[in-house]
Amino acid sequence: MTVHLSILLWVPLVGAVLGMLLPGPAGRLPALGGAIAALAVAIIALINFDSSASGLQFVTNEMWISELGIHYKLGLDGLNLFLVLLTTVLFLAAMLWAALQEWERPRQFFFWLGLAESGVLGALMAQDLALFVIFFDLMLVPFLFLTGGWGGRDRVAAIIKLFIYTLVGSLLMLSAAIATGVLAPGQGINFELSALAQQRLPVGSQEWIFLFFAAAFLVKMPAFPLHGWMPDGYRAMPLPVLAVFSGILSKVAAYGFLRVVLPLYPDASVHFQELMLLIALASVLYGSAMAFTTTNSRLILGYSSVAQLGFITLGIFALRPEGAQGAVIQAVNHGLVVFPAFFIVALLAARAGGSEDIRHMGGIAVRAPVLATLFLIVAFANLAMPGSSNFAGEFLILLGVFRAKIVIAIVAFTGVAMASVYTLRLFIRAMHNRVGRDVTSRDIRPADGLVLVPLVAVILAFSLYPQIALHKGEPAVVRSIAAARQAETQPATARAEVTP
């Protein structure tokens, strides 16, 4: 059975637009319906996904703009299948979460959320470089309005910072993407990724193009020296929005390395491998260190994301199959963990007199055993307890890095240890210790459980059976790094001699 990816892509937006047209509080229902429908299609795609086949599945390929050689080409393979599922799950959870609260101008709020889901899905499924860039930029716009319209204090300053950082990266990527299409040897301009991978650019062009793409992705993650927008942005975003932003958008950047950069610019990827590994390592160390010194619970999660994304980047630029596989799994894992963690932050803040500072929390576990249990599961998953799927992911990443650069792997191990420190610190300071002054401990409401319990169940399920992602993902991951592997063992100059 074939699955129409166009339906998956556009159904959230259609729901969102319908929601704008309906009057009154009914406006949120179509958006919610769109998110449910998208999840349903994604599950059908998972069931019908043929893990023995190599190459893209459920491909949609139409010429969109013939003058520019841009195709409307969508497809799923092992690289993006689980990220697409993650996106549909988390957006549905975010919409449910948001639907439980009151918002000003709710129809606009849900419209932007729906548009954001379509944008992210488009970036994940696009198999045309220009289409990828278009969706990658487009998915940011809803977050501009969501943060600016419904965010906290200093939101305008925060979004201007956020957008200048991220769009600077994206625009550099735009020029690099156009250059890729134009400079590619061969007849006519064509942005299809499969075609571009065949026509490799000269090494000199690859290098600057690589840097432009890396800038875009590293800002979005964010990675260590380019994370300046993160603290303000995280403080200003409304929590449901922040949870999807942190859970998904950063993964799209990591995914971009695997989908676009490694196959298209393999020589440059090898050339800059050490630089990228060092940036990733710095992100792991810096993120971890900041996460156990800051006291704002949002920022603890934010800096822990910096560290986790550092791990994912390490895995990708190990340029080894194990590392890349670990990166794909870890991307899904982190999304699954960080979203409920933000949800729990919201619950904690509600019990600590509205403060998100862990110094004002404490002792919340007393009368909230269910909440404490759920939080503990999430925390264990986050610190990569053996048995959790995060453990499998980090293990594979470190295995890959070990095989590539042993020194970096040894240093990166400290990151694993630090993850348990900052995660347990958050858990202990919030749930145990002396009861905070304004803390009133109470267990979660059924409505909150509706959002949180299924997510925790997914974490548990994925922990029990991570092989599903490993198995379905393997051929695509191997294909993604194949060109870079070849470039590593056989530099471009040597290749040129072989094929005059």
Added chain:
Amino acid sequence: VTPVLAQAQGPKIDWAGLSPLVALLAGAVVVVMAGLLRPRVVRETLVPLLSAATFGAAIGLGIWQLGEAKDLISGALRLDDLTLVLTFVFCTGGIAAVLLSWRGLAPREAAHGEFHALLLSSAAGMFVLIAAQNLVTLFLGIELLSIPLYVLCATEMRREHSLESGLKYLIIGSVGSATLLYGLALIYGATGSTDFAGIARQLNGVLSDPLLLTGIALSIAGLAFKASVAPFHQWTPDVYEGAPTPITAFMAVATKAAAFGVILRLFDVALIDAQNDWAPALAALATITIIVGNVGALGQASLKRLMAWSSVAQAGYMLAGVVVGTQLGVSATVFYLAVYLFMNLAAFAVIVARERQTPFGDDIRSVAGLGAQRPVLAAAMTLAMLGLAGIPATAGFMGKFYLIDAAISGSYTWLGVVIVIGSMISLAYYLRVLAAMWMQEAPELGGAVAMAATGSRPALAGGDAQVDTVRGQPEVWLVAIVFGAATLFFGIIPSPLFDLAVRAGSALANLV
């Protein structure tokens, strides 16, 4: 005696090809006469209607002639798809200017007939300019375009800024024209021909002639004045701010189209063999323009000034399409002119609407809180700003994509990167407008206090509730909605526009 007489009989005139120009000129005459009639309804309704109809007729006649490629009046003018597509652009701008000024102050103060006749004759000048393939017609066109505009800028006669704007534009425009004329004369001196084809034929023999190089340099300077290319842009913010807003909108979109039309034809047809001389100079100008325009816009509180600086920056982007000297470059420039029209008209329509309904004039405060008050207008303005910034799913993104594509294909990769860097800077000020609309509360309207504080003139109705709805000024809302929607539509389905742009590019058959 006989041969002299035979020549004196004058050239054969292809009236069909000339019909858009004839329509514009005839419309100008009819409108100025109708404006003399006594009844108010004739002056206030019939005259603008006739004016809009004339622009419509010119577009219609252009569509009829689309696909033709012929010389008119012994080769003085060239009718091809480049001429016609740009005619569509400036005539659309003309219709929008008529609609935006419908209830405005300017036509009332300057008399309706004259106002619209000037608008139409300026448009006629644009046609001559775009079609010119002779140095003399080129100059004729540029003067016919400019002189009515000098007057139009000063049509809000009781406002000092408007008069100042007209005077400034007159003085600086005249300097520009004089420079251009000097340049054209030197090109004629070097090549011995005023005809573009003749210049192109003679060019190879005189490539290193300082006379020619000076001529080219002076022509670039003169045309740069018209297109507001830095460092010849200084008049732009003041004139844009002072002129009546509908006229500002017309200048922004139509003059730009005409100026780029003639730049394309002069450099890509007549002077193409000297490309090695002028392309680096134009590339440098484009870079300066992009940086200066975007940086200049950063601190602006007046929306019209902001749009003026943004139009300087956009001129820099478009110059990239000229620099490369390819058909792709021509197409990309024409495409950008078209999408630039949509985005700017949507933005100016919102500015006009807010000028009439808040006491803040064109200050950025006039759009504060617009998202909550008037979501439709705010949506149009949002699309315009996102488009100008080059965000995907807007026509502006496609335009930038096409220009960068053309720049890189023409071996000007670095210029493509400069365009991108310019867009980054521009985000800062376009985002400010978005933030004001969606993320700030509307300021308290303290009546006279607010007006005194801003020091600006009271708007037409000074915050009158009457004009605060669609019913108060439906034509302004129409312009905002139509062009906002076009910005979105052509960002998703750009093919019809690409089709026209490619036709315009193929019209210059001498290019690759």
